Amino acid sequence: MGSKNGKPVLREEDIAALTKSSGLNEAQVKESFDAFLAEHPNGKLKIKDFREMMVKAVPKKDAKKMEKHLFRMYDSDKDGCIDFTEFMLVLHIMSDGAPEEVLNNVFCVFDVNGDGVISIKEMNKLIKDMYGLLKSEDPDIAAKNLIAKTAFAEMDKNEDGKVSKEEFVKACMGQEEISKMLTSRIVDIFGGC
Numbered sequence: 001m002g003s004k005n006g007k008p009v010l011r012e013e014d015i016a017a018l019t020k021s022s023g024l025n026e027a028q029v030k031e032s033f034d035a036f037l038a039e040h041p042n043g044k045l046k047i048k049d050f051r052e053m054m055v056k057a058v059p060k061k062d063a064k065k066m067e068k069h070l071f072r073m074y075d076s077d078k079d080g081c082i083d084f085t086e087f088m089l090v091l092h093i094m095s096d097g098a099p100e101e102v103l104n105n106v107f108c109v110f111d112v113n114g115d116g117v118i119s120i121k122e123m124n125k126l127i128k129d130m131y132g133l134l135k136s137e138d139p140d141i142a143a144k145n146l147i148a149k150t151a152f153a154e155m156d157k158n159e160d161g162k163v164s165k166e167e168f169v170k171a172c173m174g175q176e177e178i179s180k181m182l183t184s185r186i187v188d189i190f191g192g193c
Helices: 012-022 026-039 047-057 064-074 084-096 099-110 120-137 144-155 165-173 177-191
Strands: 002-004 007-009 117-119 162-164
Touching (some): 012 084, 047 064, 064 120, 099 177, 120 144, 120 177, 162 165
Antiparallel strands (some): 117 162
């Protein structure tokens, strides 16, 4: 996204990338951009705006603790804001993307520190933050630490103490029970978006 006279503008390369990745035509991309700007005149979605969007999208779910994790998935350039291009790319992938694309995005939710792998500490943090969502859907769900340990064991196939993106995708695609349940809960949040 560019800027002209201090106002956000959609560059031709942004339009081309979004038409290619989203399946929308050029007019639809421009229309979506105009709608985004109407809501966010500076062209940026800050964490506060994202929180409000999440409350509207999933009002009955306790997604508050998940906000920062989901925000991180959208904020690909890590500037603390989500611009239109970031927003559209993730939204498209989460709604219409191939399973591998969706899981690659969901991996970013689990990779809290952005180092390209998931540690047991990151898994524990995410499960702790997700537990309200999980518990509301299944009151008999196992304890947080058991879920985290089981998911980590399912994913860490080479037992090196960290889960790579490839291991993560394989565990989820391979129908590993806990791994699939966790990722499906994250994807379910997007069903409301």
